[in-house]
Amino acid sequence: xxxxxxxxxxxxxxxxxxxxxxxxxxxxxxxxxxxxxxxxxxxxxxxxxxxxxxxxxxxxxxxxxxxxxxxxxxxxxxxxxxxxxxxxxxxxxxxxxxxxxxxxxxxxxxxxxxxxxxxxxxxxxxxxxxxxxxxxxxxxxxxxxxxxxxxxxxxxxxxxxxxxxxxxxxxxxxxxxxxxxxxxxxxxxxxxxxxxxxxxxxxxxxxxxxxxxxxxxxxxxxxxxxxxxxxxxxxxxxxxxxxxxxxxxxxxxxxxxxxxxxxxxxxxxxxxxxxxxxxxxxxxxxxxxxxxxxxxxxxxxxxxxxxxxxxxxxxxxxxxxxxxxxxxxxxxxxxxxxxxxxxxxxxxxxxxxxxxxxxxxxxxxxxxxxxxxxxxxxxxxxxxxxxxxxxxxxxxxxxxxxxxxxxxxxxxxxxxxxxxxxxxxxxxxxxxxxxxxxxxxxxxxxxxxxxxxxxxxxxxxxxxxxxxxx
Amino acid sequence: xxxxxxxxxxxxxxxxxxxxxxxxxxxxxxxxxxxxxxxxxxxxxxxxxxxxxxxxxxxxxxxxxxxxxxxxxxxxxxxxxxxxxxxxxxxxxxxxxxxxxxxxxxxxxxxxxxxxxxxxxxxxxxxxxxxxxxxxxxxxxxxxxxxxxxxxxxxxxxxxxxxxxxxxxxxxxxxxxxxxxxxxxxxxxxxxxxxxxxxxxxxxxxxxxxxxxxxxxxxxxxxxxxxxxxxxxxxxxxxxxxxxxxxxxxxxxxxxxxxxxxxxxxxxxxxxxxxxxxxxxxxxxxxxxxxxxxxxxxxxxxxxxxxxxxxxxxxxxxxxxxxxxxxxxxxxxxxxxxxxxxxxxxxxxxxxxxxxxxxxxxxxxxxxxxxxxxxxxxxxxxxxxxxxxxxxxxxxxxxxxxxxxxxxxxxxxxxxxxxxxxxxxxxxxxxxxxxxxxxxxxxxxxxxxxxxxxxxxxxxxxxxxxxxxx
Numbered sequence: 001x002x003x004x005x006x007x008x009x010x011x012x013x014x015x016x017x018x019x020x021x022x023x024x025x026x027x028x029x030x031x032x033x034x035x036x037x038x039x040x041x042x043x044x045x046x047x048x049x050x051x052x053x054x055x056x057x058x059x060x061x062x063x064x065x066x067x068x069x070x071x072x073x074x075x076x077x078x079x080x081x082x083x084x085x086x087x088x089x090x091x092x093x094x095x096x097x098x099x100x101x102x103x104x105x106x107x108x109x110x111x112x113x114x115x116x117x118x119x120x121x122x123x124x125x126x127x128x129x130x131x132x133x134x135x136x137x138x139x140x141x142x143x144x145x146x147x148x149x150x151x152x153x154x155x156x157x158x159x160x161x162x163x164x165x166x167x168x169x170x171x172x173x174x175x176x177x178x179x180x181x182x183x184x185x186x187x188x189x190x191x192x193x194x195x196x197x198x199x200x201x202x203x204x205x206x207x208x209x210x211x212x213x214x215x216x217x218x219x220x221x222x223x224x225x226x227x228x229x230x231x232x233x234x235x236x237x238x239x240x241x242x243x244x245x246x247x248x249x250x251x252x253x254x255x256x257x258x259x260x261x262x263x264x265x266x267x268x269x270x271x272x273x274x275x276x277x278x279x280x281x282x283x284x285x286x287x288x289x290x291x292x293x294x295x296x297x298x299x300x301x302x303x304x305x306x307x308x309x310x311x312x313x314x315x316x317x318x319x320x321x322x323x324x325x326x327x328x329x330x331x332x333x334x335x336x337x338x339x340x341x342x343x344x345x346x347x348x349x350x351x352x353x354x355x356x357x358x359x360x361x362x363x364x365x366x367x368x369x370x371x372x373x374x375x376x377x378x379x380x381x382x383x384x385x386x387x388x389x390x391x392x393x394x395x396x397x398x399x400x401x402x403x404x405x406x407x408x409x410x411x412x413x414x415x416x417x418x419x420x421x422x423x424x425x426x427x428x429x430x431x432x433x434x435x436x437x438x439x440x441x442x443x444x445x446x447x448x449x450x451x452x453x454x455x456x457x458x459x460x461x462x463x464x465x466x467x468x469x470x
Numbered sequence: 471x472x473x474x475x476x477x478x479x480x481x482x483x484x485x486x487x488x489x490x491x492x493x494x495x496x497x498x499x500x501x502x503x504x505x506x507x508x509x510x511x512x513x514x515x516x517x518x519x520x521x522x523x524x525x526x527x528x529x530x531x532x533x534x535x536x537x538x539x540x541x542x543x544x545x546x547x548x549x550x551x552x553x554x555x556x557x558x559x560x561x562x563x564x565x566x567x568x569x570x571x572x573x574x575x576x577x578x579x580x581x582x583x584x585x586x587x588x589x590x591x592x593x594x595x596x597x598x599x600x601x602x603x604x605x606x607x608x609x610x611x612x613x614x615x616x617x618x619x620x621x622x623x624x625x626x627x628x629x630x631x632x633x634x635x636x637x638x639x640x641x642x643x644x645x646x647x648x649x650x651x652x653x654x655x656x657x658x659x660x661x662x663x664x665x666x667x668x669x670x671x672x673x674x675x676x677x678x679x680x681x682x683x684x685x686x687x688x689x690x691x692x693x694x695x696x697x698x699x700x701x702x703x704x705x706x707x708x709x710x711x712x713x714x715x716x717x718x719x720x721x722x723x724x725x726x727x728x729x730x731x732x733x734x735x736x737x738x739x740x741x742x743x744x745x746x747x748x749x750x751x752x753x754x755x756x757x758x759x760x761x762x763x764x765x766x767x768x769x770x771x772x773x774x775x776x777x778x779x780x781x782x783x784x785x786x787x788x789x790x791x792x793x794x795x796x797x798x799x800x801x802x803x804x805x806x807x808x809x810x811x812x813x814x815x816x817x818x819x820x821x822x823x824x825x826x827x828x829x830x831x832x833x834x835x836x837x838x839x840x841x842x843x844x845x846x847x848x849x850x851x852x853x854x855x856x857x858x859x860x861x862x863x864x865x866x867x868x869x870x871x872x873x874x875x876x877x878x879x880x881x882x883x884x885x886x887x888x889x890x891x892x893x894x895x896x897x898x899x900x901x902x903x904x905x906x907x908x909x910x911x912x913x914x915x916x917x918x919x920x921x922x923x924x925x926x927x928x929x930x931x932x933x934x935x936x937x938x939x940x
Contacts (some may be wrong), residue, residue, distance in 0.1 A: 008766065011543075232841055235703075243703050246713070247715035247716060249720050249723070250744045253740055254741050258733065267728050274720045374878060380875055381877065404844075
C-alpha cells in the first residue's frame with residue numbers, strides 16, 4: 001500500500017475550514033490545499049431547516065449529554081460468566097460487534113468467530129458443523145451494544161465466556177467486555193483453529209478465576225484515573241495500550257500473587273498479561289461504554305452514544321434518537337499490512353472498539369500517541385492535526401483525559417452528529433484489520449474516517465423527531 | 471516562589487542565536503527578546519585562539535566520543551554488596567555524589583546522609599556520634615564517579631549497601647548504583663531518622679536478595695531498549711520514571727514470584743516497587759554511566775563524560791582532559807516546593823543524576839516529558855524549546871532514544887563543552903531539591919541550568935592540553 005496516499009487523502013479533510021491546520025501542514029511539508037468551506041454532508045432541505053430552527057435546543061441537550069459523559073466514573077468491579085451477569089444472555093445467543101446483522105449478511109471474520117464460539121460452547125464439533133448450525137436459525141445473533149456490552153473486532157460473546165464488569169459509579173449502570181485474547185490467531189479476528197479454542201478454554205479455566213479473585217482483593221479499580229495516566233504515557237487506549245496495560249499490571253500483580261492457587265499459575269497469568277500490550281483495550285472499551293450509556297435518551301441531543309461496526313455495516317446511535325441504529329456501508333481502513341497481506345485481503349471495518357472514539361479516546365486522542373501515526377507512515381504533526389480536527393465536531397473537552405503535547409488540553413469528547421454533517425468532518429478512528437475470510441485472523445492495523453451515511457441518516461432521524469416534538 | 475520568574479528567566483537563555491525558538495515562544499505568548507549573539511562564556515584569549523586553531527581536531531575527537539556513547543549497550547546483569555563488587559570499596563570508605571569534597575565543605579544533606587550511613591553500618595549509635603566519627607579523619611570520602619558508580623542526591627554508598635551491576639556489553643565495562651529508596655524520609659535527601667535506617671536494612675535483607683535472585687532468573691535486562699520505550703511513554707528517566715518503572719516491573723515481576731522465598735515476601739517487594747515511580751531512576755543513571763565511561767580519555771575531545779554535584783560544587787569531566795574535575799559553585803535549582811518549604815530551605819544542586827543529561831536523557835530529553843515542565847509551572851512548548859536548545863550544544867543525536875513529539879528525532883547526546891562556552895547555552899538539568907539542613911529530606915523538585923564556571927575551566931584545561939600536545 002502507499003502510505004503517502006493514505007495521509008495526503010486524510011490531510012485534505014483536515015484542512016476544511018481550519019486554516020491553522022493548513023499552516024501546521026505547510027511547516028511539515030505535507031501537500032495540502034486550503035478551502036474555506038465544504039458543502040455539508042447532503043441532508044434533506046427539510047431536515048436542514050428543522051435543525052437550524054432547533055439549534056439552541058440541540059446545543060443545550062448536547063451540553064447535558066456531554067456533562068453526563070464527562071462526569072462518568074467507570075470502575076472495574078469484578079468478573080463473571082456472560083450467562084450469569086450479562087443482561088438477557090442466553091445459551092443459544094451469540095453477541096457480536098456493531099449494529100444488528102443476520103448470519104447471511106455477516107462478513108467472513110465475524111462468521112469465523114461465530115463458528116469458533118459454537119465449537120467453544122460445545123454446540124458443534126467442527127467449524128463446518130458450526131457454520132451449518134449458525135445458518136439453521138437455532139442460534140440468535142444480537143449486538144453486544146444491546147446488552148450493555150462491547151467486543152473488539154468480531155466482538156463475539158457467548159454464554160460461557162468470562163467478562164469484566166465495569167460500573168459507572170456516578171449512575172450505577174454496568175458494562176461488560178471479554179478478556180483480551182492476545183495477538184496472533186485469535187477469535188476476535190475470525191480465527192477458529194483448535195489452538196484458538198484451546199486458548200479460550202485456558203482463559204475461562206485459568207485466567208478468569210485468577211483475575212476474578214485478584215479483583216476481589218484489589219477492590220474497585222478506577223479505570224478513569226488509569227486511562228488519564230496512560231494518555232500521559234503515549235497511549236490513546238485503542239490501538240496503543242502499552243502504558244495502560246503496564247499500569248493495570250502493576251496494580252493487579254501483587255493481588256494475583258496473593259490470591260492465585262499456586263505460584264506457577266500466578267506466573268503464567270502474569271506472563272500472559274505481560275506478553276500482550278493490548279490487554280487493557282477491552283477495559284478501555286468497557287469504561288467508555290459505561291460512561292456513554294447514561295448519556296442516551298436525552299431529547300433533542302445530537303451527541304453520538306454509539307459508533308460500532310460489524311464488518312458489513314457501520315452503525316451509530318444518537319442520544320436524542322433512542323435505541324435506533326443508523327447505518328451505512330463499513331469502509332475498508334487505510335492500514336499497514338503484515339508481511340504477505342495487502343488491502344485486497346482486508347475486511348471492511350469491524351468492532352465495537354470505536355466506543356473509545358465515541359468517548360473521547362482512540363483516534364480523538366491520537367495526539368497523545370504519535371507512535372500510532374508513525375506506524376502507518378505519518379508524522380507526529382499528523383497526530384496533532386487529527387485531534388485538532390476532532391475538536392471541531394465535539395460538544396466538549398474531557399476534564400480528565402488530557403493531551404500532554406497540546407499543553408494538557410482535554411480530549412475532544414462527545415461527538416455532535418450535527419456538527420459532523422454541517423462541517424463534513426468525519427470522526428477519525430484507529431482500528432485493527434481482519435482478513436476478509438473466516439479462519440485467518442489479523443492482517444494489519446490502521447486508521448479510517450467514519451462513513452458519512454450513518455451520520456446523514458441519524459441527523460435526518462433527529463430532525464424528524466424534532467419536527468414531531470414541535 | 472514565582473514560576474513566572476523561573477520560566478521568563480530560562481526563556482531568555484533559550485533565545486540566544488536561535489530564532490526558531492523565539493517564534494515558538496511568541497506563539498505561546500511567553501515574553502522573550504531575540505538577540506543574534508551572546509558573548510561566549512569568558513575564556514582567556516589564549517585558550518580561545520588554541521581552540522579555534524584546533525577546531526577540526528576537536529570535532530573529529532568529539533564524533534569519536536559520541537559514537538562510543540551512542541554505541542553503548544547497557545544491560546542490568548546482577549546485584550552485589552558494594553564491598554564485594556564496587557572497585558576499591560572499603561569498610562571505612564563512604565562514596566558520595568559529585569566531585570571530591572571534604573567533610574568540612576560538605577553540605578547539610580550530604581552530611582546527614584553520611585551520618586545515616588555510619589549508623590546503618592554500625593559504626594555509630596547516634597547521628598551525633600556519627601558526625602563526630604565523620605569529622606575524626608577515620609572515615610574516607612571519595613566520589614562515586616571515581617569507583618564506576620553513581621548515586622542520586624547525596625549519593626551515599628557504604629560498604630554494606632547492595633548495588634545494581636550494569637554492564638556495557640559493547641565495551642565490557644561495569645557501572646554500579648544503589649537501589650532507589652522510594653520517597654518521603656530517605657537517606658539520599660539527607661534524612662537519618664531511625665525509620666530511614668530501618669528501611670535501608672529492609673532493602674539489604676529483603677529487597678536485595680529477592681531482586682538479586684529474580685535477576686538471575688531474567689538474565690541480562692536490556693536497559694537501552696527499556697529506556698527507549700519509556701521515552702515513548704512520557705518519561706525522560708530523570709525526574710519522571712513512571713513508564714520505565716512500569717516496564718521494569720512487568721519484566722521482573724514473574725521472576726520475583728518464581729524465585730522469592732515465599733508469597734508474602736514477593737508481594738511486599740512488588741508493592742514496594744509499585745509504590746515508587748522513581749524506582750528506575752538509579753538504573754537509568756547506571757545505564758548512562760556505563761555508556762559514558764568508555765568515552766573518556768579521547769585526546770582533544772571536548773565531550774562531557776561526567777556532570778555531577780555534591781551540593782557544594784558542580785563538577786564536570788571532559789573526555790579529552792582525563793580524570794581531572796573542573797568545578798564551580800553549585801546553583802540552587804528553580805523548583806516547585808512542597809507545602810511548608812521555600813527557596814530559603816533549598817540546598818544547592820546535588821547528586822550524580824545529571825549523568826542522565828550527560829548521556830542525552832533527563833533535561834536533554836524533556837520534550838518527551840512535558841508533564842515535568844507543567845509540574846514546575848511551564849507549558850508543553852517550553853519542554854520542546856529546552857530540548858531544541860540542547861541540540862545546539864551536543865555532538866550528536868541518539869540513534870536509540872527518541873522524542874515522539876519531535877517526530878521521533880533522536881535526543882541531543884554528547885555535550886560539547888566548547889559549544890557550551892561558545893554559544894553561552896548551558897546544559898538544562900532536571901533535579902530534586904533537598905533541604906539544606908541534615909536530617910530533613912526532600913523539599914521540592916525542579917530544573918536548572920548548569921553553572922558556567924566548570925565549563926569555562928574545563929575548556930581552558932582542554933586548551934592547555936592542546937597547546938602542550940602541539
